[in-house]
Amino acid sequence: MRNWLVGLLIVGLVSFLGCQAQDRSTGQTQRAPRELKVAVAAPFTGNAAAFGEMIRRGAELRAKEINDAGGINGMKFTLVFEDDAGKDAEASLVAERIANNLQILAVVGHFNSSCSLAGKPIYQRAGIVELSPGSTNVTVCEGSDWTFRNLYRDDFQGKFIAQYIDKILTDLQSVAVFFDNDDYGRGLRNAFVEEAEKIGLDLVASEAYDRDNTDFKAQLTSIKAKNPDAVFISGLYTEAGLIAKQAREAGITSQFFGADGVDSPDFLTIAGEAAEGTYLTTPFTFGAAGEDALQMAANFENLHGVAPDTWAALTYDAVGMIADALEKTYNSEAAVADNRKAIRDHLASLDTPEEGYKGVTGLTYFDINGDTVNKPAYVKIVKAGQFVAADQQLLELN
Amino acid sequence: MAQFLEQIINGLVLGGIYALIAVGYTMVYGIIQLINFAHGEIFMFGAYIALMLVTVFGIPFWVALPLSMVLCGMLGMLMDLVAYRPLRNAPRLSALITAIGMSLALQNLARMIWSARPRQFPAEVLPTIFLSQNAISLPGGASLPYRDVFIILLALILMVALNRLIYLTKIGKAMRACAQNPVAANLMGIKTNRVIAITFIIGSALGAVAGVMVGLREVVTPTMGYYKGVAAFAAAVLGGIGNITGAMLGGIIIGLAEVFGAGYISSGYRLAIAYIIMIAVIVIRPSGLFGRSTGHRA
Numbered sequence: 092m093r094n095w096l097v098g099l100l101i102v103g104l105v106s107f108l109g110c111q112a113q114d115r116s117t118g119q120t121q122r123a124p125r126e127l128k129v130a131v132a133a134p135f136t137g138n139a140a141a142f143g144e145m146i147r148r149g150a151e152l153r154a155k156e157i158n159d160a161g162g163i164n165g166m167k168f169t170l171v172f173e174d175d176a177g178k179d180a181e182a183s184l185v186a187e188r189i190a191n192n193l194q195i196l197a198v199v200g201h202f203n204s205s206c207s208l209a210g211k212p213i214y215q216r217a218g219i220v221e222l223s224p225g226s227t228n229v230t231v232c233e234g235s236d237w238t239f240r241n242l243y244r245d246d247f248q249g250k251f252i253a254q255y256i257d258k259i260l261t262d263l264q265s266v267a268v269f270f271d272n273d274d275y276g277r278g279l280r281n282a283f284v285e286e287a288e289k290i291g292l293d294l295v296a297s298e299a300y301d302r303d304n305t306d307f308k309a310q311l312t313s314i315k316a317k318n319p320d321a322v323f324i325s326g327l328y329t330e331a332g333l334i335a336k337q338a339r340e341a342g343i344t345s346q347f348f349g350a351d352g353v354d355s356p357d358f359l360t361i362a363g364e365a366a367e368g369t370y371l372t373t374p375f376t377f378g379a380a381g382e383d384a385l386q387m388a389a390n391f392e393n394l395h396g397v398a399p400d401t402w403a404a405l406t407y408d409a410v411g412m413i414a415d416a417l418e419k420t421y422n423s424e425a426a427v428a429d430n431r432k433a434i435r436d437h438l439a440s441l442d443t444p445e446e447g448y449k450g451v452t453g454l455t456y457f458d459i460n461g462d463t464v465n466k467p468a469y470v471k472i473v474k475a476g477q478f479v480a481a482d483q484q485l486l487e488l489n
Numbered sequence: 490m491a492q493f494l495e496q497i498i499n500g501l502v503l504g505g506i507y508a509l510i511a512v513g514y515t516m517v518y519g520i521i522q523l524i525n526f527a528h529g530e531i532f533m534f535g536a537y538i539a540l541m542l543v544t545v546f547g548i549p550f551w552v553a554l555p556l557s558m559v560l561c562g563m564l565g566m567l568m569d570l571v572a573y574r575p576l577r578n579a580p581r582l583s584a585l586i587t588a589i590g591m592s593l594a595l596q597n598l599a600r601m602i603w604s605a606r607p608r609q610f611p612a613e614v615l616p617t618i619f620l621s622q623n624a625i626s627l628p629g630g631a632s633l634p635y636r637d638v639f640i641i642l643l644a645l646i647l648m649v650a651l652n653r654l655i656y657l658t659k660i661g662k663a664m665r666a667c668a669q670n671p672v673a674a675n676l677m678g679i680k681t682n683r684v685i686a687i688t689f690i691i692g693s694a695l696g697a698v699a700g701v702m703v704g705l706r707e708v709v710t711p712t713m714g715y716y717k718g719v720a721a722f723a724a725a726v727l728g729g730i731g732n733i734t735g736a737m738l739g740g741i742i743i744g745l746a747e748v749f750g751a752g753y754i755s756s757g758y759r760l761a762i763a764y765i766i767m768i769a770v771i772v773i774r775p776s777g778l779f780g781r782s783t784g785h786r787a
Contacts, residue, residue: 136605137712272757299757303716305707308499309751309759316492329607333708340621341495342632361607361708 126167127421129413130189131406132200132210133225134177138302138329141357142202142402146224147172148395149403150199152387153410155394163418170410171195175206177327182206183213190217193427196417197222197434199409202402204228204245204275211235219431220438222413224405227351227374228278232461239438239461241409241452242374243468245275247488248350249282251468252372255485256321256348257290260370263346267296267319269310269334271326271352279325279350295319300330307334311341319345327352332361339365346370354401359476366473370481375401375452376469378480384451408450412438415448494627496752497745502637502706504744505644509699510721511728511736512651513692519668519731520688522581526588527568528696529718530595533711535561535697536704537603543614550616554701558694565693566686574682592714599711607708619705640702647695648737655733660687668731720747720760727767729780738778743767 131150135143150170157168173189175182182201189195190213197220201207207226214221215235223231223240227248232238256263266287270280280297287294295317298310311334314322322338322345324331331353338345349358349371359366377388377399387407391399399407413434420433438457441447444465447456458464470481510532517525538560542553572591576584612620619639624632655661666674667684675681703713724743728735743763750762770778 136600138607138710140605298751299755301757301759303712304759305703305710305713305716306503308503309496309748310756312492312495312499313752313756315495329708337707340634357606361609363612 126169127163127196127417128169128171128192128194129410129417130171130173130192130195130198130200131410132173132175132182132185132189132198132206133202133406134206135172135174137176137178139177139203139327141328141355142225143174143177145355145400145403146200146202146406148391148397149224149399149406150410152391152394152403153407153414156390157414163414164421166421166423168414168417173200175201175203175210177203177206179203179205179209182209186210186213190214190219195219196421196427196430197413199224199406199413201226203273204231204278205273207231207238207240208274211238214238217431218428218435220413220435222409222438224409225351225402226275228274229282230274230278236439236461237435239457239463241412241450241455241463241466242351242405243464243466244462245279245350246282247464248372248468249279249284250286250488251485252323252348252350253283253286253290253292254488255370255372255470256323257287257292259483259485260321260346263320265293265295265317265319266321266323266348267298267314267317267345268294268323268325269298269300269307269314270324271330272299272301275327275352276325279352283323283325300326300334302327302330305330305333307337308341311338311343314338315341315343321346321348323348324353325350328355328358329361332358332366335362335365335369351401354471354478356400356478359473359478366476369473371471371478372468373401373471374466374468375404376471376478376480377404378471379469379484380404380451387451404452408448408452408455411450412448412455491627492752496748498633498637499752500745500748501741502640502744503748504741505641506699506702506717506740507721507724507744508648508737508740509644509695509702510717511724511740512648512733513696514722514725515728515730515733515736516664516688516692518725519733520664520671520685521573521577521584523573523584523588524722524730525573525692526585526718527572527591527595528692529714529721530592530599531561531565531568531693531714532696532700532703532718533599533709533714534564534595535693535700536709536713537599537608537700538697539701540608540610540704540709544611550614550619554698557701558697561697561700562690562694565689565696568693569686569689574685596711596714603711605711607710609708610704615705636705640706643698643702647698651691651695651733654691660684664688716760720763723764723767727770727777729774729777732777732779735777735779 133143133146154168154170173185175185199222202225204226207223215237221238227245229244229246268280270276296314331349347369351373353371354373388399416434416437420437441456447454471478472481513528535557539553539557542548572587619636621634624634626632663679663684671681724739725736728739746763746766751759
């Protein structure tokens, strides 16, 4: 009985591998697939899981709309969700799995900069597009023709925050930076510090934290001793929420400033009252968006029962861009590698405002690296337990 | 000065929590020479159980805390019964690998039940004394929340109680006997399996208290047992694994080292500094501060 089972398993495995091998050797798919698969790689568990949830929902909404409208050239558009838990080691495994799955044509993801960086060489080697709706570290798209993103970089964001504090929040003279010791947190801190020094903001402290820890009292006590007017938290919402809370407990009365990593409703629930008055930057806000974004928000609420956030909107656009590329380039006769490459070539061809993709988060087009450099940053503030657009926006940087 | 005072308090609170967890590692090791890697997960379950008791079942906090200790004690006993007792006479490595497996299984179980989203004790279910605005003002503008006083005092009381239990009661004597020589203890009529079960219960109950404390100060997540568990394990090794007084002191030392390392040296290497101190101690005294280099563990 057991031998019989093992035999069956081997036969099954061999025939499966055989088909795969044939796929590769002839470079031809056996028959036209009935569905087109795209992976969405994001942190569905772990410290950034709230982002992952919104990313999943945004992607699901776009896929549903595409399929309700008849799919892509008559073929069903299917998403494959892969969880990287927000950790670079996990992201490498996920990237390998995706790259080796010859049914998957492109990747929307990853979210965390560390994860996008970990996946980059693997996607490049395999020749599959990585389109991130959330990674802002400066180096994410560098050195690979296959990595793109549809939002700004941290050198812009860090500079923006420093200038916003300098020009608009003029009461704030001294700033302490408290940063997550990973690619995102460090990169953003460096950009901020560089600009702050240039424009003469008084930097009184720069402390790091480790994302696995949830006790920040030691560093906060040091920051408190420097008595800064503002504390810039360069990290993600879970830790930022706890930092805000523990800082108020420790008697720090400074103004908090965060970046897009803090832009999640979960920041409000974790920090509670301590969130009040916190400023943060974001690549997109529904408050300053057009007609189609509001329509998307309404559809999102119909489908999921909650309001979308920034990341849902950026993912919605990223999935839309990939679907658009598939519609224009997919050839069911061609090999997987060629179809994957056609998507890349299409994205790379979107290099001027005229060619750009018009999505709910605005116009997206890429520079030579695959970065989006035209999108502005918005400033939000927490008022009465809600994110609202700040009264004064900074439209141009020096 | 205020900063120094506050850092001392931060370190003592953290150290008290580490000490409570470290005792669980060291007690189990003292008796069955097993490094129970799943102990950090018991600590995490302690926090979740208390959280569920107060939020879902509406039980007052003062009842939920001891109840969580009891339930975690049961969980610890069950873990011994299911995972470790069958391997009592197997090579030590088998039990060690089982412990790592238990740790992963429990962590993922918690993720399945409660999701990976961090949770907190809602302010309205806590006794008002625990709200962070209720604090003692210290000279120099520092403040000490009553909650942190409670954590330090409770850790101290439990440590003294445990010490008295080990040295003054019959079960304590039986535990010490098992630690010295389980076979001889068995021959003298001590039911070793029962003593081991009680060891697991006590260690897990103390871990549960630490879990609730961390839940009050910080946040409850399925992975919370990892960071604190590793630090507490370092504390147990520093104090001399198998030695309860050593674990208590080791906890305090690691807590203070972590806080002062982060506060005065470099915050990027917070835990690394604590580990360097541990390694330095181990290099000078390979069996830890209180461990005996020869003979039996006690």
